[in-house]
Amino acid sequence: xxxxxxxxLFPLLASIIIFLVRKDNLRNIIIRVCAIITAALxxxxxxxxxxxxxxxxxxxxxIINLLIAVVEVVIAVYVILAGLKNxxxxxxxxxxxxxxxxxxxxxxxxxxxxxxxDIIFDKLSAIMVLIIGVIGSLICVYAVGYMKSYHFHxxxxxxxxxxxxxxxxxxxxxxxxxxxxNNLMWIYFCWELTTFCSFLLIGYTxxxxxxxxxxxxxxxNLGGGLAFAVAIVLIGMNYKTLELSxxxxxxxxxxxxxxxxxxxIAALTKxxxxxxxxxxxxxxxxxxxxxALLHSATMVKAGVYLIIRLAPLLGNSSVGKIxxxxxxxxFLACSLxxxxxxxxxxxxxxxxxxxxxxxxxxxxxxxxESLWAAILLVIFHSISKSLLFISVGSIxxxxxxxxxxxxxxxxxxxxxxxxxxxxxxxxxxxxxxGMLISKWVAMKAFIDSKNILIVIILAYGSSxxxxxxxxWMGKLVSNANAKGHIRHSFRLDEEIPIFILAVLVGVSCxxxxxxxxxxxxxxxxDLFGQKTLIPIGTSDVKIMLYMLSMLILLPISxxxxxxxxxxxxxxxxxxxxNTGSNKSFHGSIGVTRKVELRNWYMEGYFGVKxxxxxxxxxxxxxxxxxxxLLVGGLAG
Amino acid sequence: MKILIIIGIIILAPLVGxxxxxxxxxxxxxxxxxxxxxxxxPFYDVLKLTQKESxxxxxxxxxFVYISLIFxxxxxxxxxxxxxxxxxxxxLTLGSIFFVLGxxxxxxxxxxxxxxxxxxxxxxxxxxxxxxxxxxxxxDNSFFVKDMIATTTPAIVYxxxxxxxxxxxxxxxxxxxxxxxxxxxxxHQEIVKGITTEYSGRDLAVIEVTHWYEVIISLTLVYVFFxxxxxxxxxxxxxACLFVYFFEIVIDNASARVKWQHALNSxxxxxGIFGSINxxxxxxxx
Numbered sequence: 001x002x003x004x005x006x007x008x009l010f011p012l013l014a015s016i017i018i019f020l021v022r023k024d025n026l027r028n029i030i031i032r033v034c035a036i037i038t039a040a041l042x043x044x045x046x047x048x049x050x051x052x053x054x055x056x057x058x059x060x061x062x063i064i065n066l067l068i069a070v071v072e073v074v075i076a077v078y079v080i081l082a083g084l085k086n087x088x089x090x091x092x093x094x095x096x097x098x099x100x101x102x103x104x105x106x107x108x109x110x111x112x113x114x115x116x117x118d119i120i121f122d123k124l125s126a127i128m129v130l131i132i133g134v135i136g137s138l139i140c141v142y143a144v145g146y147m148k149s150y151h152f153h154x155x156x157x158x159x160x161x162x163x164x165x166x167x168x169x170x171x172x173x174x175x176x177x178x179x180x181x182n183n184l185m186w187i188y189f190c191w192e193l194t195t196f197c198s199f200l201l202i203g204y205t206x207x208x209x210x211x212x213x214x215x216x217x218x219x220x221n222l223g224g225g226l227a228f229a230v231a232i233v234l235i236g237m238n239y240k241t242l243e244l245s246x247x248x249x250x251x252x253x254x255x256x257x258x259x260x261x262x263x264x265i266a267a268l269t270k271x272x273x274x275x276x277x278x279x280x281x282x283x284x285x286x287x288x289x290x291x292a293l294l295h296s297a298t299m300v301k302a303g304v305y306l307i308i309r310l311a312p313l314l315g316n317s318s319v320g321k322i323x324x325x326x327x328x329x330x331f332l333a334c335s336l337x338x339x340x341x342x343x344x345x346x347x348x349x350x351x352x353x354x355x356x357x358x359x360x361x362x363x364x365x366x367x368x369e370s371l372w373a374a375i376l377l378v379i380f381h382s383i384s385k386s387l388l389f390i391s392v393g394s395i396x397x398x399x400x401x402x403x404x405x406x407x408x409x410x411x412x413x414x415x416x417x418x419x420x421x422x423x424x425x426x427x428x429x430x431x432x433x434g435m436l437i438s439k440w441v442a443m444k445a446f447i448d449s450k451n452i453l454i455v456i457i458l459a460y461g462s463s464x465x466x467x468x469x470x471x472w473m474g475k476l477v478s479n480a481n482a483k484g485h486i487r488h489s490f491r492l493d494e495e496i497p498i499f500i501l502a503v504l505v506g507v508s509c510x511x512x513x514x515x516x517x518x519x520x521x522x523x524x525x526d527l528f529g530q531k532t533l534i535p536i537g538t539s540d541v542k543i544m545l546y547m548l549s550m551l552i553l554l555p556i557s558x559x560x561x562x563x564x565x566x567x568x569x570x571x572x573x574x575x576x577x578n579t580g581s582n583k584s585f586h587g588s589i590g591v592t593r594k595v596e597l598r599n600w601y602m603e604g605y606f607g608v609k610x611x612x613x614x615x616x617x618x619x620x621x622x623x624x625x626x627x628x629l630l631v632g633g634l635a636g
Numbered sequence: 637m638k639i640l641i642i643i644g645i646i647i648l649a650p651l652v653g654x655x656x657x658x659x660x661x662x663x664x665x666x667x668x669x670x671x672x673x674x675x676x677x678p679f680y681d682v683l684k685l686t687q688k689e690s691x692x693x694x695x696x697x698x699x700f701v702y703i704s705l706i707f708x709x710x711x712x713x714x715x716x717x718x719x720x721x722x723x724x725x726x727x728l729t730l731g732s733i734f735f736v737l738g739x740x741x742x743x744x745x746x747x748x749x750x751x752x753x754x755x756x757x758x759x760x761x762x763x764x765x766x767x768x769x770x771x772x773x774x775x776d777n778s779f780f781v782k783d784m785i786a787t788t789t790p791a792i793v794y795x796x797x798x799x800x801x802x803x804x805x806x807x808x809x810x811x812x813x814x815x816x817x818x819x820x821x822x823x824h825q826e827i828v829k830g831i832t833t834e835y836s837g838r839d840l841a842v843i844e845v846t847h848w849y850e851v852i853i854s855l856t857l858v859y860v861f862f863x864x865x866x867x868x869x870x871x872x873x874x875x876a877c878l879f880v881y882f883f884e885i886v887i888d889n890a891s892a893r894v895k896w897q898h899a900l901n902s903x904x905x906x907x908g909i910f911g912s913i914n915x916x917x918x919x920x921x922x
Binding site: 455 | 690692696700710714722723726729730740741742744745746758774907908915916919
C-alpha cells in the first residue's frame with residue numbers, strides 16, 4: 001500500500017469513524033485530527049512524487065472493480081427509491097439507465113481491455129491534490145466551529161452533524177480519487193460519488209426548499225453522469241481502452257470527438273455552466289462550509305479539471321470552439337447577473353459560475369499560454385473564493401444576515417472579519433492579485449490564438465466584475481471610522497482557517513512565478529513537447545510584486561499619522577439638513593429622517609430572469625450546432 | 637539614469653497636466669464669452685488648497701485618495717517610460733477603485749451617489765480601454781509602449797475604429813460633459829461635487845493633482861496611436877493629442893450631461909461597434 005492509496009482511503013476511514021461517534025466534543029476532536037492528518041498526507045504525497053511523478057496499476061484490480069460495482073448498485077438503488085418517494089421521477093430514470101449500462105459494459109464488453117495506468121500522479125494532479133487536501137482540511141476545521149453556531153442560530157433544524165462531517169470526508173476521498181485516477185471507470189465512479197455527496201449536503205436541513213434544490217442538483221448532475229457513462233462505453237467499444245491518458249493522446253478526428261463532446265457536456269454540468277447553472281444557485285441553501293468546499297473550491301473544479309485534461313483534443317477542433325463559446329457566454333452572462341444580486345452568497349455563486357466559465361474558455365482554447373492561465377485560475381480562484389465563502393458564513397452568524405446592504409456595520413462588529421473579506425474580494429479582481437494576473441495572460445492567449453470574440457467578451461465581462469466587487473467593498477469600508485464596538489464572539493475554529501486562507505491569498509500572489517516555474521512550465525512542457533516560458537515578462541512580474549508590496553505596506557505606514565494630526569472633524573454635508581449625528585437629517589415638514597444609503601442593482605439592465613432566459617437559449621443553440629456537426633460527421 | 641527619468645516623469649507630468657487644465661479653463665471661458673482665469677490658475681488653486689485647514693468627516697477617508705494618487709503616478713511612470721500598456725491600465729484601474737472607495741468611506745449621501753456613478757462610468761469605459769490595449773498589441777505585436785512607438789507605420793492606420801472609440805470614452809476619463817455624471821469641474825451639478833463633496837484642503841489638492849496625472853495618461857494613449865520611429869511623427873502625435881484635447885473641450889461646452897442609462901448604453905454600443913469591428917477586421921487581414 002503506497003502513500004497515494006493511503007491518501008485516498010484515509011478520509012474514507014475518517015468518514016466512517018466520524019459517522020459512528022455520537023458525542024459532540026469527542027467527534028470535534030476527531031474531526032480536527034483527521035483534517036490535520038489529511039493535510040499532512042497531502043503534503044507527504046506531493047513531497048514524495050512531485051518531481052518525478054508516478055503511475056501504476058493495482059494487482060487486484062478485479063476486486064476493486066467489483067467493489068465499485070457493488071457500491072454503484074447500492075447508490076443507484078438508493079437514488080431510484082428516493083426519486084420515487086419524492087416524486088422526482090427523472091432522477092430515478094437517469095439512475096436506472098446509467099447504472100445498468102455501466103454494469104452491462106463492465107461484465108460483458110470489458111474483457112480484453114487492459115488498464116496499464118490506473119493511477120497517474122503528475123504536476124496537474126499534484127496541484128489539484130494540494131487544493132483539495134489543504135483547502136479541504138481548512139474548511140473541515142472551520143466547519144467544526146461553524147456548525148456549532150449554525151445549530152445555535154437555527155434551532156428548528158435537526159442536528160445531524162455526524163452525518164454532515166461524514167459526508168464531507170467521504171467527499172474528500174472521492175475527490176482525491178477523481179483527480180488521481182487515470183482509469184475512466186474509476187473517474188466516473190468518483191464523479192458520481194461527488195454528485196451524491198453534494199446531493200446529501202444540499203438536503204442537509206431537510207426543509208422543503210433544501211430537498212427540492214438537492215434533487216434539482218442531482219438530476220442535472222446525473223444527466224451529466226449519463227453523458228459520461230455513454231462516453232466511456234463508446235471509447236471502450238471503439239478503441240479498446242479505458243485510460244484517460246490514452247484518450248487524450250489520440251488524434252482529434254470525428255469518431256474520437258463524439259465521446260469528447262459527451263465528456264465536455266458532463267464537465268459543463270459539473271461546473272454548472274449555462275444552461276445547467278441553476279443547480280449551483282439552488283445549492284446555496286446548504287450550510288456554508290459545504291458551499292465553500294463543494295460548490296466553489298473543489299467539486300465544481302472537477303468539471304474544469306476534466307476539460308483541462310481533454311485540452312489537447314479540444315484545441316483545434318470544432319468541439320473545442322463550441323465549448324469555448326458556451327463558456328464565454330456563461331462568463332459574460334453570470335458576470336452581468338451578479339450586479340443585480342444583493343445576497344452575499346448569491347453574488348459569490350454567480351461569480352463562481354463566471355470564473356468557471358473563464359477557466360473553461362482558457363482550457364478549451366488549448367494553447368500553452370491559455371492552459372497556463374487556466375491552471376493558475378483554478379489555484380487562485382479556489383483560495384480566494386473559499387476565503388470569501390467562509391467569511392460570509394461567519395458574517396452571517398455575526399450580523400444575522402448575509403445581505404451586502406447590511407454589511408456596512410461590519411466594521412463595528414468585527415474589524416478583522418471585514419479585513420479578511422476585503423482581502424478575498426481584492427484577490428478576486430484587483431491588479432496585482434492572482435485572478436487578474438491569470439486574466440491578463442488569458443487575454444494575451446486569446447489574442448495570440450485569434451479568438452477575437454472571446455477577447456471582446458472578456459473585456460465586457462471584466463468590467464462588470466469590477467462593478468459588483470467594488471460596490472461590495474464600498475459597503476465594507478463605508479463605516480471605516482466606526483467607534484461604537486458591538487460585542488461579538490468569533491470562534492477560534494472559524495478564525496484560524498480564515499486567517500490561513502487570507503495569508504494564502506497573499507502568498508500565492510507573491511509565489512506565482514515559482515508555481516509557474518516548478519509546476520506549470522514542466523507540466524506544459526510534457527504536454528506539448530516544446531519549451532514554454534512564463535507568459536508574463538520578468539520586468540512586469542517585478543512591477544506587479546512592487547504593487548503588491550505597496551498595497552500591503554501603505555496601510556501600515558498610514559496608521560500612525562492620523563493619531564497626532566490636528567484636523568477638524570466636520571459633520572457630513574446633507575444640504576444643510578444634518579441633525580448633527582450624521583445618522584439622520586431634517587426632512588420636509590419638520591420630520592427627522594434616518595439616513596439610509598443603498599447600492600445600485602440596476603434590475604432593469606441586469607435582471608436575472610431575462611438574461612438567464614436569453615443566454616440559456618443561446619448556449620443551447622450552440623450546443624445544438626455541436627450535436628449537428630458531430631452527427632453529420634463534419635467535426636474535426 | 638533610469639531613476640532620473642522616473643523622477644523627471646513624476647515632476648513634469650503634473651506640470652504639463654496642470655498647464656493643460658489651465659488652457660482648458662481659458663478656452664472654455666472664451667467659448668462662453670468670459671475673460672476666464674489666468675493660465676496658471678490650476679496651480680494657484682492647488683497651492684491655496686494646501687495652505688487651507690483640512691476639515692474631514694472622518695479620519696479614514698483621505699487615506700483612499702492618497703493611495704489613488706500613488707497608483708495614478710505609478711501608472712503614468714509605467715506608461716511614459718515605455719512600459720507595459722496593459723499593466724499601466726490595471727494600475728490606473730486600481731487607483732480609480734481606491735478613489736471610489738474614498739467616496740464610500742465618507743459615508744455621505746452625495747459622495748455615495750458619486751461613487752456609484754463613478755463605478756458605473758468605470759464599467760462603461762473599461763471595455764474600450766482594454767480593447768485599445770489589445771488593438772495596439774495586434775498592430776505592433778507588443779504590449780510595451782516603447783515598442784509601439786518604434787514601428788514604421790503608425791498604429792492609427794490599422795486602428796481607426798479603436799481610435800474613434802477611445803476618443804469617445806476619453807470624455808469619461810477627462811470628466812467632460814456629456815459624461816461627467818460622477819463629478820464635474822463646473823459648479824453646477826445635482827449631486828454637489830460627488831465623491832469630492834467631503835474633501836477639503838490638502839486632500840482636495842491631492843485629488844486635483846491626481847486628475848492632472850490622469851490627463852497625461854489619457855493623452856499618452858492618444859500619442860501611441862500616431863507616434864512612430866521618425867521624429868516628425870512624434871511632433872505630429874503631440875499635435876494630435878492637443879487636437880483631441882481641444883475636441884473634448886468643445887464637446888464639453890456644447891453638450892448637456894446625460895442620464896446614466898444613456899452613458900452606459902452609448903459607451904458599450906460604441907465599444908461594441910467601433911472596437912469590435914476594427915479588431916475582427918484586423919485579425920482577418922493580419
